[in-house]
Amino acid sequence: MHFMPSLYSTSSAAEADMIDSGMMRSLGDYTRLAYGGMFFHGSVVPNIPDNAFFSLHPQAPNHNGPDISYMATVREMPPAAPLVTLKEQIELGLATAEGHQTWTPEFQKPDLAQVSSSTAPLASLPIFEPRQTTSRKEAFELSYIRAKALNTHYGLTIDDIVNLSHKFFDMHRDDIIIRDIGAHALLSIQHNLVAGTLAPFAKESRKIQGLLDDVLTFKVSAGYMLTEIGHGLDAKNLETEVRLQSDGSFILHTPRLEASKFVPPSMPVAGIPRIAVVMAKLIVHGEDFGLRPVVVALSDGKQMCKGVTSRLLPYMSGIQAPYAITSFNNVALSSTAVLGSLEKPRSMRDNFFHQIARIAPGTLAMSMIMIPALKIVTYITGKYSLRRTVGVANKERISIICFRTQQMPILHALAQLAVMTPFANKSIEWFKDTSFKPQVRQGFAVILKAVFIQMAQRSIPEMVERCGAQGLFQHNQICDADNMIRACAISEGDALVVSIRLAVELCLGKYEMPSATNTDCLLAKYEAGLAQEAWDIVSSIPAEHHSQEFNRLFIPQCKPLVLGIGHRMVYETALAAGVDSDLLALYEAGAVKENLDWYTEKGLLTRQSFREMENRALDSIEPRLDELLDDLNMEPYVTAPISEQSLFKDFVQGLPTFTGATEYSVL
Known part of the structure; x- marks a missing residue:
């Protein structure tokens, strides 16, 4: 399939060689390391608890050791909240979760409710209830218990992981993710x-x-250590x-x-032994033999292993x-700890990408988290906007959803959600299709990530x-989703860096992506125009x-x-999948709006004609807003008090309350 001929079809062999050598030299880390980039697995880190203190213990001098002279020990003082109650609830919830039948997916229809229906019962268990007053230690432990419960529920096998089954990808876009983002991060790293x-x-x-059996059953907690303090993109x-x-x-x-x-x-957390696959350079007789995965024990669940800080x-x-900085001080490992051949690879670059091959499916899978994140924020904002009223003339009150400025972001988000699931399903199909070159399959993952991140x-x-102000509070779930998308943008390959690599390699003619099926579409014209400009x-x-x-x-x-x-491919996929025509029209308008200046510059639209185009699409959807929100099937996962009046009243009644009978003279 031919892709963007204007981008490189006029290039002669000499021009291609010139572009190749010049581009690759100028890009440096961008092109060489795009998939080895800033892999922030989870990417955001927790706070030091009020009930924690540190003791610093000088380490014995070691001229070969790292430039770190103290070992820090975290000690917990007795927490204010009663742990017994929490543990009892955790044990009850975990026992209930383990009693659920392992889910077998049905994956025929590309509807929004499909990927969320499996875990709705889990969301009502005590372990998944929101907890705003837990200590940091309790929060860590709860995330691990939740991860184990979800692991039991999904029951992923090695075949699911190696063959990238639908169940594997559905785990990465399940709506329960928003209940505990940390638990999902643990689970994704553990499996993928x-x-x-x-x-x-x-x-x-x-x-x-x-060991693999222990990882799959979560008998051990497993980490993946690639990036270092001084080496992210490189x-x-x-x-x-x-x-x-x-x-x-x-x-x-x-x-x-x-x-x-x-x-x-x-x-150590929750008494679960912890191991890691640590990426390190193999040194044989003083010579660098390239990157290798190394299996390392970090803790027995109670204390750190010798030499690991x-x-x-x-x-x-x-x-x-409990995100951390981890160092190793001459840790002795067995002869089986280093995975793979000990021979020096012919190409260090090829060896690097081979060893981190699981990053590519992670790029695709982790990007699908944008679906539940956008769904929950859309649902909460929509329901809040329907019930919130303001005063107008004659002392009447109207819902704030009556204002176009309140409608627009919600309706545009609903349109985006309508096209995201079909494109995710199609991208999974493309990614698993071995008739495509590996670079093309990775290209599908990069395109999905770039577009989904931009939408969110x-x-x-x-x-x-x-x-308003209520959206900034964590108990309303919105700010957590907002923070999560920032983390996902730089996890499993920085979205900017992998996009640069893809664009450069397309320009070099190294491979092609599927071409537009309808070149008269506005989004296809924009794509072709950018290709020509490039x-x-x-x-x-x-x-x-x-x-x-080139850099400039x-x-x-x-x-x-x-x-x-990406926007052109999303539109075509949604059209082929039979997405609601009104929602598809609004998605197209939203994508055009991102680059309206280009369309006006080329004479394809005026600002007035675009406003009419967008308003027609908005007008067609606005009467169905409440119905479309309900179709998201997010109610089992929503705990935000602002989404429903009864929830808000219960929330207010449960807040710490201060009253008194004193008097204080002001004037």
């Missing part, structure tokens, strides 16, 4: 990154098979070393502070998880504003200034180009 990395080696080793240059010893064993070592792993959890990071709102980042902040920029850059000018002129156009491709 850790189990996915271990799986190819399980047939050759009973020990690896046994993860290919990471410094953590695993040195081969003369007896065949290994030593894992962090040479300096900047080489410490950042940010996967590593401290975990430094708990402060809280960054959104996810209750545009719509959710607008709806947060439409909820080629014009590249062909106009003098060879003697290629690297500098072309790199900023890469993400818009990928978004242009």
Whole structure:
């Protein structure tokens, strides 16, 4: 299938060579490391609790050790909340969750309710109730218990993970994610990154098979450690070393502070043993043999293993998880700890991408979290807008949803949601289709990520504003969703960086993406126009200034180009899937609105004609707003008090209340 011929079809072989060498030199880390980029698994970190204190213990001098002279120990003082009640509820809820039958999905219809229906009963269990007053330690433990409950419910097998089953992807877009984002992050890392990395080696080793079984059943908590404090986008240059010893064993070592792993959890939590797949460079007789996955025990669930130091990071709102800085001080490992061949690879670059191969399905799967995030914010904002009233003339009160400014972000979000699920389903199909080149399959994941992130980042902040001050409070669930999309934008491959890589490789003619099926569509015209502009920029850059000018002129156009491709593909997929024509028309208007200046510049629209186009679509949907909100089937997952009057009254009655009988003279 031919894609964007104007982008590179006029290039001669000599021009292609010039572009290839110049682009790749000028891009540096962008092109080489796009899929090895800032993998912030969870990407936001928790706060130090009020009931915690630290003791610092000097470590014995070690000239070969990392540039860290103290080991920090976190000690918990007795929490204010009664732990017994929480534990009893957790045990009851977990027992109930384990009694649920493992879910078998039906995946025929691309409707919004489909991927959320399986966990609706779980949302009502005590362990999934919102808890605003738990200590930090309790919050950590609760996230792990919830992750175990969800793990039991889904019952993913190694076949699900290796073959990327529908159940695997549905776990990544389940509406229950919003109840505890940290629990989902743990589960995704456990299955996609850790189990996915271990799986190819399980047939050759009973020990690896046994560990894999423990990971799948959550008998151990498993982390994936790639990026370091000093190496995010340039993860290919990471410094953590695993040195081969003369007896065949290994030593894992962090040479300096900047080489410490950042940010996967590593401290003991909930009594669950913790292991990690640590990406380190293999050193054989002093020579770098490239990246290898290394299996490392971090803790027995109660205390850290010898030589492993975990430094708990402060809280960054959104996810209750013990994100950390982790370092290794000459940790002795067995001869089986390093996975794969010990031979030096022919290509260090190819070896790097081979070892982190599970990042690609993670790019696709983690991006699907945008669906439940956008759904819950849309539902809460919509229901709040329907019930909230303001006073007008004659002392009457009207719902704020009567105002067009209140309607627009909600209706646009509903249109986006209508097209997201069909495109997610189609992208899964494309990603698993081995008739496509691996780069093309990864390209589908990048396109979905770029478009879904843009949709959520545009719509959710607008709806947060439409909820006023109440939208900023965590108990109303909206701000957590807003924080989550920021985390997802840089997890499993930074959205900007992977978009740059995709655009550059398309421009180089290394592969093609599916071309437009209807070139007369407004979005297809925009895509073709950007492609032509990109080629014009590249062909106009003098060879003697290629690297500098390429960075200055072309790199900023890469993400818009990928978004242009993506919006066209989303529209075509939704059209083929039979998405409601009114919702599809509004989605198209929203995508056009993102780049209205281009359409007016090319004479395809005027500002007035666009306003008429958008208003027609809004008018057709507005009478159905309440129905469309109900069709999201989000009620089982929503605890936000602002969404319903009865919830709000109960919330107010439960707040800490202060009254008195004193008098204080002011004037």
